[in-house]
Amino acid sequence: MLSESPLAAAWTRLADLAARPDSRDIRALFAADPERARRFSVSFEDLTLDLSKSAIDGEALVALLDLAHVADLDGFRTRLFAGEVVNPTEGRAAMHMALRSAADAGMRAALPGGVDEASRLAAAERDKMRDFVRKVHDGELRGCTGQTFDTVLNIGIGGSDLGPRMAVDALTLAGTPRLRARFLSNVDGHAFAALAQELDPARTLVLVASKTFTTLETMTNAHAVRDWMVAKLGDGAVGAQFGALSTNLKAVGEFGIRPDHVFGFRDWVGGRYSVWSPIGLPVALAAGWEAFQAFLDGGAAMDAHFRDTPFAANLPVLLALTGIWHIDLLGLRTHCVLAYDERLRRFPAYLQQLEMESNGKSVMLDGHPAARATCPVVFGEPGTDAQHSFMQLVHQGTQAVPVDFVFAAVPDHDRPEAHRILVANALAQSEALLRGKTRAEAEAEMRAKGMPETEIARIAPHRAFSGNRPSNTIMFRHLDGYALGRLIALYEHKVAVQGWLWQIDSFDQWGVELGKVLAGGIIPDLSAGPKPGAHDGSTEALIRRFRTLRGEG
Numbered sequence: 001m002l003s004e005s006p007l008a009a010a011w012t013r014l015a016d017l018a019a020r021p022d023s024r025d026i027r028a029l030f031a032a033d034p035e036r037a038r039r040f041s042v043s044f045e046d047l048t049l050d051l052s053k054s055a056i057d058g059e060a061l062v063a064l065l066d067l068a069h070v071a072d073l074d075g076f077r078t079r080l081f082a083g084e085v086v087n088p089t090e091g092r093a094a095m096h097m098a099l100r101s102a103a104d105a106g107m108r109a110a111l112p113g114g115v116d117e118a119s120r121l122a123a124a125e126r127d128k129m130r131d132f133v134r135k136v137h138d139g140e141l142r143g144c145t146g147q148t149f150d151t152v153l154n155i156g157i158g159g160s161d162l163g164p165r166m167a168v169d170a171l172t173l174a175g176t177p178r179l180r181a182r183f184l185s186n187v188d189g190h191a192f193a194a195l196a197q198e199l200d201p202a203r204t205l206v207l208v209a210s211k212t213f214t215t216l217e218t219m220t221n222a223h224a225v226r227d228w229m230v231a232k233l234g235d236g237a238v239g240a241q242f243g244a245l246s247t248n249l250k251a252v253g254e255f256g257i258r259p260d261h262v263f264g265f266r267d268w269v270g271g272r273y274s275v276w277s278p279i280g281l282p283v284a285l286a287a288g289w290e291a292f293q294a295f296l297d298g299g300a301a302m303d304a305h306f307r308d309t310p311f312a313a314n315l316p317v318l319l320a321l322t323g324i325w326h327i328d329l330l331g332l333r334t335h336c337v338l339a340y341d342e343r344l345r346r347f348p349a350y351l352q353q354l355e356m357e358s359n360g361k362s363v364m365l366d367g368h369p370a371a372r373a374t375c376p377v378v379f380g381e382p383g384t385d386a387q388h389s390f391m392q393l394v395h396q397g398t399q400a401v402p403v404d405f406v407f408a409a410v411p412d413h414d415r416p417e418a419h420r421i422l423v424a425n426a427l428a429q430s431e432a433l434l435r436g437k438t439r440a441e442a443e444a445e446m447r448a449k450g451m452p453e454t455e456i457a458r459i460a461p462h463r464a465f466s467g468n469r470p471s472n473t474i475m476f477r478h479l480d481g482y483a484l485g486r487l488i489a490l491y492e493h494k495v496a497v498q499g500w501l502w503q504i505d506s507f508d509q510w511g512v513e514l515g516k517v518l519a520g521g522i523i524p525d526l527s528a529g530p531k532p533g534a535h536d537g538s539t540e541a542l543i544r545r546f547r548t549l550r551g552e553g
Helices: 006-018 026-032 058-070 073-081 096-100 118-138 159-172 189-196 216-233 236-241 249-255 278-287 289-308 315-329 347-359 391-396 416-435 439-448 453-463 481-502 510-528 537-549
Strands: 041-044 047-050 109-111 114-116 151-155 180-184 204-209 242-245 334-339 377-382 403-410 471-478
Touching: 006 058, 006 315, 026 416, 041 289, 041 315, 047 315, 047 481, 058 073, 058 315, 058 481, 073 289, 073 481, 096 118, 096 289, 096 481, 118 278, 118 289, 151 159, 151 216, 151 278, 159 180, 159 204, 159 278, 159 289, 159 347, 159 481, 180 189, 180 278, 189 216, 204 216, 204 236, 204 278, 216 236, 216 510, 236 242, 242 249, 242 278, 278 289, 289 315, 289 481, 315 334, 315 481, 334 347, 347 377, 347 481, 391 416, 403 416, 416 471, 439 453, 471 481, 510 537
Parallel strands: 151 180, 151 204, 204 242, 334 377, 334 403, 403 471
Antiparallel strands: 041 047, 047 471, 109 114
16 A cells, blocks of 8 residues: 555544544633643734634644645745746736835745736835825815825725725724725625715825726726716816726726826736735725835735745744634534734625635636635624624524734723723633633523523523634734734635635636636627527516616616
8 A cells, every 4th residue: 555645644644633532622721721721822012912812732733834844834925025927827927025025135026927016016106105195185186176185095805995995994983084095895786886976076086006007997987087086077087086006007098187186006916915015005095105105014014924934933824724623624614714803804704805705716726626625714703893793603503703803902082991891702712712601601690580490491602602703802902004014914814825725826817717708798688688598597587677677678
């Protein structure tokens, strides 16, 4: 019999450990090791990652770290930072790290047919952005009527919306923004109809965020906003009050946007990794350049930590390995993110795209079907709101749902007691997931309240829950640009590590293309009716019903 390869043996060893009868008993791990919280927590600067409430013991952690070594994660990490092709289906590097690097960092990025001086190119575009932001804030750049801008409207979708929207919330919600930021992503006409009621066209700067300047939803909205602006202010509004975050200079020019209002980025930047690029321009305009630069610096700091730190103390690697244990060894296929901070209310939505678009793959790099489960379904909401919606399922549902609890120790408001209550809830939720409540404890509670024994026997099963449900806690001192940058880069690198261990391409997204293509064919059919056989029977029937409801059938 042929012996297993070292990689297969590493996975087998993990499966054997996960199959132990006590492999999910987190309470027992704490009982056996009074120092568990210390030994399973790691820090980088003030950022702490506590993995002690996961079901990983010392033996499992050693086996997970062995998997990383045997899978040559170190080699992948080296190739990633060297700008080699790590997105093989598109023949590209994934060098979003260069966007937050210094101009002289020397990062390079492979592309089909050549290599970019990535750090230098990113810094040059960043200088243009900084100058543009200064001109807007100083009033040197004004609208077509001579008024200064008080609002920036970002038109984008996916990474061109989720990243800047999330970062603007995080960095301005508790203070006074330099400019109000508003976002238009949904092609549903109701979205712009609502926005138009609150915008002053003479004082609104519009940014159209589409690398190709062809994204259907974005360009539909961009034309709607341009028509609205021109109707209110005249043709001069387009040149004076529109900017583009794009590389399609020809299409941008045809739209009417001035060349000095155009900011681009290269193909080694994927949309979901682009908030560090000119896609982040609304963040700089709303929060100020200093906050945006701190955001870049925080991301660069986490890059250095991930690149240089041994795996056993490496936050992105350990967070990724914990996820591998939950998903592939314990069979937990969902993941919840609870940010106990209203400023991070869009953080779960941002991570949904980052994780599920990156690693929602079922084909490996070699073209074979995935050997094991890949990305979990990611969901979440801000705490404490989530406690009054889906947390019932997380505590007592039929399958455990690993949770990341995220919060800052120091708030940006003057209500310290409210913040203590907020953090107490985060800690209580993680402790409740760990401890659960036995039937005996539930019975004792009811007995102490004087309930009759028959009622206790009837109700006790409903009040008991198993506990031993895993969670991680991520805590840092204060949410500012630097802290946000570290947090986002932490998850970016976690995703890349998991993708490599699953042997999938974390940097392409072919799965979203088919729907776009089919939509292009359905649009004319909604006006003229489908040709027989053009679609499946259900789609054709729905098109006909749509036209009937509109009186067009």
